[in-house]
Amino acid sequence: MTMQQTPLLMHRLMDRGADLQPEVEVLTATETGVRSQTMLETRNRAHQLAHALNDAGVELGDRVATLMWNGARHLEAYHGVACMGAVIHTLNLRLPPPDLEYIINHAADKVIIVDADVLPLLEKLAGKMPTVQTIVVAAEPGFENWSTSLPNVIDYEDFIADKPVKYTWPEIDENSPMGLCYTSGTTGRPKGVMYTHRANYLHTLSIGLTDVMGLSATDTLLGIVPLFHANAWGLPWIATTLGMRQVYPHRFMVPEHLARLIQDCDVTISAGVPTIWQGIKGIMEAEPGKYQFKSLSRLTCGGSAPPPSLIEWYWDELGIEMVQGWGMTETSPLATISRRTGKRKHLEMSDAERAVNQAKAGLPIPGLEIEIFDDSWQPLPHDGKVFGELLIKGPWICSEYFNNPQPDKFHDGWLITGDVAKIDPEGYIIITDRSKDLIKSGGEWISSVDLENHIAGMDGVAQACVVAQPHPKWDERPVALVITKPGASLSRESVIAHCESRFAKWQLPDDVLFVESIPLTATGKMDKKVVRAQLDSDGYQLPDLA
Known part of the structure; x- marks a missing residue:
């Protein structure tokens, strides 16, 4: 053995940004403007949260749920819960109450951290969450005077007040769980995917690569992808690791507000589903010149395939590269990426030829294996014409669902994605459809x-x-x-x-x-x-x- 066997634990990454760029801002949109705190303050508050949770009886492996919009306190929960050895379980606040009830109880959540404006949704589950011992309410400006009939409730600021700003993170097995996210339940009950420290560590470093998202400590991220959805595509982890400036829209998700944040906060990169970027395109066409995206150089689009016309519009009209990503909750989530220039030979391509590649799901992220198979599990040719069932394997790919093995979703070490795809001679993945939507x-x-x-x-x-x-x-x-x-x-x-x-x-x-x-x-x-x-x-x- 010639190398140190240092466990790949998220605290080795998450404290780094504040060490190197303590003065960098984390911004949260509120009813009264934009609330600012520094990266150092965010890290210190994450450590305080870990102390508070520990004092409340949270132990290694316990699930701490969040029912929150994108904001600084949600980022603190990502940091503090995962690094203390508990499991950050992000609840989708757009799900109906029966699905939330099932997920909370299936995960056996011990604590729920909830935004004050979302309390009415949680109150619908009163008396139906037997494992939940404490509810912590986070209130942004405009919601300080919250009240609730739920039992065992405490204000977030009171919860962490006077706690030490240094928590000694435990040295645990790198395969220990650190995150839990449930699929959106398009068929049957939602299924839980349990992320480990090792998987998330490797995924975090991989998505920052130049040929993936090309992230830098000098970037400003507008985090539109919900932190409750598939790790927010991994962006909060890598942004905090690098010490990037981060901007979060909280509950203000309309195109006009997002466009103002991009403009006023000098955003350089953002990410969202196609409907977000179609909405912003619509308001910019309706009122030409009202918004100026002088800093925004690229955006990542995922969740479903963006129309090539949308990719071309952002490049032709604004000079903004639309980076298409494909993945699933089960893949942590990023699995492929498609950029304007994916290979050296693409340097000689025309804009139209590059747009064709950008419209594909893209090339596999380094470290992953992707293949297409026929009905007999035989691999199919990569000719860009034949399509088959898309399977994937790698160090941050789900191997079973949490307390719900579902063996029919896996084959010989591969995850069966449920997508139908082609692979072209250059290795680009082309998603033909979801198998159920063909x-x-x-x-x-x-x-x-x-x-x-x-x-x-x-x-x-x-x-x-x-x-x-x-x-x-x-x-x-x-x-x-x-x-x-x-x-x-x-x-x-x-x-x-x-x-x-x-x-x-x-x-x-x-x-x-x-x-x-x-x-x-x-x-x-x-x-x-x-x-x-x-x-x-x-x-x-x-x-x-x-």
Whole structure:
């Protein structure tokens, strides 16, 4: 043995930013403006929180839940809970009460830290959380006078007051749990993914690489991806490790407010789902010149595939690179990345050629193995044409679900992602669809994602969603739901004619429905199961086009 066997524990990373850049700000949007604290203050408060939790009986491996927006106190919980050897369990505040009740009890949470403005949601679970011993309420300006009927409640500031600003982090096994996040429960009960120190440590360092997110201590991050969703794509961990300036929008998630934060806080990088960036694009087009993104150089888009037209607009109009990432709660979450220049030979590409690559899910993050398989678990060729079941393995990939093994979700050491994909000769992953969202028509597969992205690139279209509808002859046929931009005049025929420029006749939507809104999941993705259910409940019938 020639090297020190130092355990890969998150405290070795999380204290670093404050050591090197103690004066750097962590900003939180509030009702009255933007609240500021330094990186050193944030670290000290994380240590105080660890002391307070320890005094409240939290031990190694205990689950401490958060029901919070993105803000400095949520970041303190990330830091303090994980580093003290407990498990930070982020609760999705957009889930309905029955799902929250199930998740809290399945995880056996001991403490819940909740934002004061979210208390009404937690109060719906009064008497239904038997393992919860303490509730800690964090109040931003405007919510200081909170009150609740819940028992065993204490204010966050009172909870950590007078605690020492130095906690001696325990030296534990690097495979000890440190984070717990539940899937959004699109099918059946939500499933828990337990992150370990080793997995999160390696994921944190990997996503900061130049060819991944290219992060630096000089960056300013606007953290839009919820901290309750899949580790916020790992950004709070790496930003704190590097000592990056961090800006959090808290409950203020409308495009206008996000655009002001980008402008006023000199944000250099941000991340969010496509609907976020479509919304910001919409307000910038509606009021040209109102917002100036002088510092923003790149943004990461994930959760679902962004339309190529959106990628191109941000580059052509603003000079901002849209970095597409793909991953899942089960992959910690980042697994692939797609940038304007992914390989040396891309230096000679035109902008149009680069945009084609950016629209792909991307290249695997170093350290991961990704493969596509047929129904017999035989690997398929990487020719960019054949598609199959996408499987993944690596040091930060889930090997089983928390207290719910689900062996059918794994195969011979691989995680079965539930995505259908192609891999091209350069190694780029191209997500064809979620397996449950593919449309099988006359024995042939149609990608709903490809149709959506093409329709979204049409002038006058704000958003598009394509789902399958039952058909007596062809089994299933695609139907497109379209939200138009204000003032746009589109017809069913014009949308289908637009699709004819790329798709074969049998792939075209059988119908186009113009709608005011499209249902979203708790994580901001289009909720196709709800769309299909709504169409069923409305008694929708496909037109007779056979």
